[in-house]
Amino acid sequence: MKQFNAKNLMVSTVTAATLSLGTGNAMAEEPIRFGAIYILSGSAATYGEFAQRGIDLAVEEINDSGGILQRQVEVLYEDSQGKAATAIQAARKLAYQDNVDALLGLDSSGVAQGMVPTVPELQKPFIITHAATPDVTGNLCNEFTYRISVNVPQNQKAAAMIAAETDAKRWTTIGPDYAFGHQTWEYFGNYLKEMKPEVELMEQTAFPRFGAEDFTPFINGIMDADPEGIIISTWGGDLVNFIRQANNLGFFDQGYEVMFTVGAATEVLDALGDQMPEGVWLSTRYWYDAYDNEANTRFVEAYLDEYGSAPSYNSEGAYAAIYAYKQAMEAAGTTDGPAVAKALSGMTMEAPNGTVTFRPGDHQAMVSPNWGISGPMHPEHGIRTLTDIRVFDPEEVARPVEETGCTL
Amino acid sequence: MSGLGPALLNSLEMGLLLFVIAVGLNIVFGVLNIINFAHGALYMLGAYFGYTLISILGLPFWIALLTAPLGVAIIAVLIDRLMLRFIYDRDIADSLLLTFAIMLIISESVRSIYGSNIQAVYPPAILDGTVSLLGSPYPIYSLFVIAMGLIILAGLWYLFNRTRVGKIMRAAALDRDMAEALCINTRMVVTGVFAFGAWLAGVGGVIAAPMRTIDPGMGEKIIIESFIIVVIGGLGSFPGALIGALILGAIYGFGGRYFPEFNLLLPFLGMALVLLFKPTGIMGKGANA
Numbered sequence: 178m179k180q181f182n183a184k185n186l187m188v189s190t191v192t193a194a195t196l197s198l199g200t201g202n203a204m205a206e207e208p209i210r211f212g213a214i215y216i217l218s219g220s221a222a223t224y225g226e227f228a229q230r231g232i233d234l235a236v237e238e239i240n241d242s243g244g245i246l247q248r249q250v251e252v253l254y255e256d257s258q259g260k261a262a263t264a265i266q267a268a269r270k271l272a273y274q275d276n277v278d279a280l281l282g283l284d285s286s287g288v289a290q291g292m293v294p295t296v297p298e299l300q301k302p303f304i305i306t307h308a309a310t311p312d313v314t315g316n317l318c319n320e321f322t323y324r325i326s327v328n329v330p331q332n333q334k335a336a337a338m339i340a341a342e343t344d345a346k347r348w349t350t351i352g353p354d355y356a357f358g359h360q361t362w363e364y365f366g367n368y369l370k371e372m373k374p375e376v377e378l379m380e381q382t383a384f385p386r387f388g389a390e391d392f393t394p395f396i397n398g399i400m401d402a403d404p405e406g407i408i409i410s411t412w413g414g415d416l417v418n419f420i421r422q423a424n425n426l427g428f429f430d431q432g433y434e435v436m437f438t439v440g441a442a443t444e445v446l447d448a449l450g451d452q453m454p455e456g457v458w459l460s461t462r463y464w465y466d467a468y469d470n471e472a473n474t475r476f477v478e479a480y481l482d483e484y485g486s487a488p489s490y491n492s493e494g495a496y497a498a499i500y501a502y503k504q505a506m507e508a509a510g511t512t513d514g515p516a517v518a519k520a521l522s523g524m525t526m527e528a529p530n531g532t533v534t535f536r537p538g539d540h541q542a543m544v545s546p547n548w549g550i551s552g553p554m555h556p557e558h559g560i561r562t563l564t565d566i567r568v569f570d571p572e573e574v575a576r577p578v579e580e581t582g583c584t585l
Numbered sequence: 586m587s588g589l590g591p592a593l594l595n596s597l598e599m600g601l602l603l604f605v606i607a608v609g610l611n612i613v614f615g616v617l618n619i620i621n622f623a624h625g626a627l628y629m630l631g632a633y634f635g636y637t638l639i640s641i642l643g644l645p646f647w648i649a650l651l652t653a654p655l656g657v658a659i660i661a662v663l664i665d666r667l668m669l670r671f672i673y674d675r676d677i678a679d680s681l682l683l684t685f686a687i688m689l690i691i692s693e694s695v696r697s698i699y700g701s702n703i704q705a706v707y708p709p710a711i712l713d714g715t716v717s718l719l720g721s722p723y724p725i726y727s728l729f730v731i732a733m734g735l736i737i738l739a740g741l742w743y744l745f746n747r748t749r750v751g752k753i754m755r756a757a758a759l760d761r762d763m764a765e766a767l768c769i770n771t772r773m774v775v776t777g778v779f780a781f782g783a784w785l786a787g788v789g790g791v792i793a794a795p796m797r798t799i800d801p802g803m804g805e806k807i808i809i810e811s812f813i814i815v816v817i818g819g820l821g822s823f824p825g826a827l828i829g830a831l832i833l834g835a836i837y838g839f840g841g842r843y844f845p846e847f848n849l850l851l852p853f854l855g856m857a858l859v860l861l862f863k864p865t866g867i868m869g870k871g872a873n874a
Contacts, residue, residue, distance in 0.1 A: 221802070223700075226700070389841075390806065
């Protein structure tokens with residue numbers, strides 16, 4: 178591995194030196210290295226692959242237009258395997274052995290909770306682009322860790338605002354049996370109760386284990402309990418299984434208000450095609466059709482061009498994180514870890530999902546959750562469209578810093 | 586306690602599908618004395634071959650059900666001739682290491698060929714939709730899974746108890762040297778049994794394809810469940826695989842329905858209880874059974 182890196186380095190130095198004939202001596206420097214940690218194997222590997230696509234796209238764009246601080250950019254990938262211990266090891270390898278300048282990644286809340294407390298020892302900035310647990314920009318927050326993607330409280334505040342407008346009074350949940358599923362229900366329930374005290378949060382909930390495959394018993398249990406509204410945080414392959422089985426059991430014909438917190442993920446819509454029912458509320462961290470701004474137009478076009486499918490939210494988060502680092506490094510005038518971490522605090526940038534600010538108090542990006550109702554199939558992208566799209570004001574859905582438990 | 590009927594059918598469906606997969610693992614162990622870690626990866630191959638034939642090539646489900654498991658069996662013959670045969674006489678731990686490596690090779694090959702996207706296969710039209718059963722809608726495909734499980738169960742029982750091939754397999758399992766002395770070509774038996782175990786995994790994969798998502802991690806999930814079944818039922822035992830699979834199916838079906846908050850715990854609790862009172866599994870007779 179070491180040899181490979183040395184060789185790699187030489188090749189890029191030679192390339193840079195050749196290039197520098199035209200552009201001056203600055204390009205002869207070593208490239209800026211990013212270390213990216215995602216799930217690259219097993220059932221959720223598709224998420225890591227999407228992040229990789231977003232990153233590769235950003236790096237290509239940046240290198241084509243002169244790099245960062247006039248240095249080229251390269252990315253090293255590590256597989257977290259969805260395990261905190263593996264992710265921690267990967268981060269140490271990237272920081273100490275590969276000498277990366279900054280880190281990004283993390284697909285799972287469970288991994289993020291384990292990994293984030295170890296970030297300060299690396300002295301490198303870390304941008305989380307997917308994991309949604311409130312803790313990492315809450316009681317586990319630290320000066321090196323940031324999150325650019327929507328977190329559970331932001332998304333559930335938005336969900337509760339929609340739920341409060343419906344006639345449904347008795348609410349329950351179905352979600353994976355780990356931090357993400359339980360925290361989704363906790364925040365959704367608290368926000369909804371606050372906005373509409375007469376709602377009932379049902380005793381009967383269902384938290385099938387992640388990767389359960391057969392959700393039939395849980396779906397039957399919830400249907401027997403006769404709810405009026407259901408918030409569902411099941412995601413990925415589990416969600417595809419869930420929806421196909423729920424279709425079979427007539428779950429969507431009962432007149433429930435159904436809300437899927439990660440239902441508009443393009444990989445899920447892609448696998449389901451028209452099996453995803455129409456008329457249910459779907460959310461995602463980023464919906465490619467929800468934002469009308471220059472950065473989004475450029476990103477969606479470039480992505481469609483390169484990969485031939487609509488961009489997944491995980492691609493957008495990872496793509497935006499690379500641009501966040503570009504802006505922070507240029508503002509700091511250096512790639513020094515603590516300096517870049519400091520430059521990110523309070524920084525505002527134009528991302529595909531709008532104007533994004535990293536709040537200094539907890540390092541959570543002020544981003545806008547989006548929800549929509551599943552509509553007809555998209556004629557070209559082969560997935561369901563979203564209608565009645567609602568993009569929420571970041572300030573309105575974010576927890577006040579005092580409530581996060583973060584003291585920065 | 587309403588909905589008992591659907592929960593029972595659901596348990597039976599999960600249990601019988603798990604049986605088809607786990608029994609292959611047990612037969613291979615019984616005859617070859619190998620714990621095949623790659624068994625889950627072979628199940629995944631069955632699902633991906635099914636996906637290729639049905640969703641990519643547009644062939645009928647029934648053709649996939651007949652041919653995809655044969656493809657898996659052919660790959661198993663190659664694995665056996667090129668790799669496994671060198672370790673038959675070695676310690677069982679070596680077979681664990683080798684088959685673990687084979688599992689990784691198959692998983693990564695599948696990922697590099699098919700990508701890591703979530704794939705879905707649709708059931709044939711005749712098995713699509715639901716029927717009303719015991720007052721609630723029940724997917725026709727689930728009934729088909731139960732029927733397939735029962736057919737395979739009956740077929741295996743007949744094979745082992747009523748046919749010459751089955752007797753040879755049992756003889757080779759009991760005492761390979763003696764079987765060889767009786768002019769049984771044990772090398773062919775061994776390869777044949779390994780391929781047969783893989784075929785069962787492949788059948789499980791094709792049956793599972795229209796009801797479960799297909800992704801490169803599906804083999805790892807099923808191998809853990811198969812090991813739970815084998816521990817509960819007894820390593821190397823044919824009825825043990827059935828009992829273990831039905832118990833795990835019931836844990837999922839009834840546990841998920843009536844005790845959803847314990848669904849992470851129950852399978853392992855069941856396994857721990859069996860280990861506590863009968864360390865060799867309910868039908869197990871010890872390591873060489």
